[in-house]
Amino acid sequence: MTNKITFIGAGNMASAIIGGLIDSGVTPDDITATAPQESELEALRTRLNIQTQTDNNAAASQTDVLVLAVKPQIMRDVCEALSDTVQQRSPLIISIAAGLDAATIDQWLGGGNAVVRCMPNTPSLVGRGASGLYANARVSDAQRDIATQLMEAVGIVEWVEEEALLDAVTAVSGSAPAYFFLMLEAMEDAAVELGLPADTARRLAIQTALGAATMAQQSDKDPATLKQNVMSPGGTTEQAIQHMEDAKLRTTIADAMQACAKRAQAMSKELSGH
């Protein structure tokens, strides 16, 4: 990838993507990250050898791809302060903010921009990210390819042609690493209750999650069949799964994902004013 990429914001999600990009072979010199405090950038620069800047406009004035990676609540101020530079330079805009539509981002940046909305997740850091992407009408095929290449460097990419579907992507992958971390926490706690040392329990639970995900990815069987294959009739797994079904775990998961998508919609209304 020969494009210069600038990340506005250098927090959890930006540093996960940057880490993944560098591991995938992108030249650190082609990546710039900005944040208000030099102290926050110093660690990133030392660790990853990338360029850093505290001045968003200075960074944006030299870039081909501008990744907006600040919290949604400050996006308006950040975009409006960047609009002159963006209007002059016309970089491809990639916003990773939850619940902020492309038209609003475009308007805050002065209008007429090629805007890709991306919903990534933090496993991008280890090259196992899952990103949903949506492009507005200004995005050319070549720019779509750039966005695809960028996010495929850190995981899988799924394009959606309806922007509203990014809220579903947020529920199933953007926010979802947290669901699995919760599961790992709960399994470790329960295994400790059953007498295992915490570190042993954690290693076993993590390896099992990894193994199950890898099997689900590589097998031609669906998850329901893979689950059934673990459940010997009258055996142990049946008891565990029956307990989860009785406790309505599926409904809990569905309700949680509905709440997640609804929050993305509400944020959009709150922040864009329409």
Ligand SMILES: NC(=O)C1=CN([C@@H]2O[C@H](COP(=O)(O)OP(=O)(O)OC[C@H]3O[C@@H](n4cnc5c(N)ncnc54)[C@H](OP(=O)(O)O)[C@@H]3O)[C@@H](O)[C@H]2O)C=CC1
């Ligand atoms: N975390 C996640 O798993 C995911 C997050 N996202 C989206 O990514 C975006 C960032 O989230 P996340 O990384 O978690 O948040 P963080 O708070 O970790 O990162 C935000 C970054 O923006 C910096 N920042 C604040 N103000 C400015 C400014 N004026 N100019 C430049 N940088 C600034 C912050 O610096 P400082 O710390 O000094 O304030 C920080 O480096 C959000 O919009 C979120 O919706 C999307 C998918 C997943």
Ligand SMILES: O=C(O)[C@@H]1CCC=N1
């Ligand atoms: O919780 C959030 O709002 C962000 C967006 C998706 C994951 N983290």
